[in-house]
Amino acid sequence: MAGTRRTTMTGVRCWRWRRNPLRRRSDVVEARIVLATWTLALLGGAFAGQAAATAVDRDIAARRAEVHAVAVVLLEDAVKIPPTTTGFDDGRVWARVRWTSADGVTHTARTKVDPDAAAGTRVTAWFDSAGDPVSGPPTATRRTVEVAGAGVLAASGAGLAVLAGGRLIRGRLLRRRLEEWAAEWERVGPQWRNLSGGKG
Structure with a gap:
């Protein structure tokens, strides 16, 4: 009975494909x-x-x-501060860091790092080709x-x-x-x- 009903339902759905007197162009x-x-x-x-x-x-x-990773040293504690505005928050915080480039020049900058790291900790930061800190x-x-x-x-x-x-x-x-x-x-x-x- 179920097979007959399934066949009938399939025939009803596909009636436009079969020749029959009711089918129009x-x-x-x-x-x-x-x-x-x-x-x-x-x-x-x-x-x-x-x-x-x-x-x-x-x-x-x-x-x-376009970016490259640099091993930097934190010059201050990376403390998580509650956000004052709504919007995207990747969980990282701004902190001042220092690193020495391949030519021996020492640089300092502020960049985003993982929170709760103490001053003196070596972390990874990302910089563009101009040497500016960017998001990783x-x-x-x-x-x-x-x-x-x-x-x-x-x-x-x-x-x-x-x-x-x-x-x-x-x-x-x-x-x-x-x-x-x-x-x-x-x-x-x-x-x-x-x-x-x-x-x-």
Whole structure:
């Protein structure tokens, strides 16, 4: 019984693909539009997601290539201060550090370091090619999250855009079909009422 019902339901869903006296040309067109829409949504979404993920990954790699790690010495305690404003907080604090470059010159600067480190502690800080302190590159975990997030967002956006376009086209086809049915009923309705004994 369950097998028969499943077969019947499948037949109901796929009636536009089989030859039958009720199927119109617009039904075939709509079925092909549905198939094309889902195919384009899946393929387009996958392509857009892959392209976005690759672009973000390249951007992170380029940012990482522009900075370098330097072993520095804290000149003061890195004390965590409660934030006074709302916004992004990576958990690190500003502290003054000192380091000696390859040419033997001693430098000092303020940069972000992990909190609760005492003065005199050697820590790692990040600097750009000009020697200015910058935020370090994202960790491997954060990089994975950013790349995956960009891919998912792009894939979802592209897929939803295609599905919305397909739904719009189907809506127009439905309105046209209803108009055709109304016109046909205007033509056939009086004859049907006469045959059924009603008044024309």
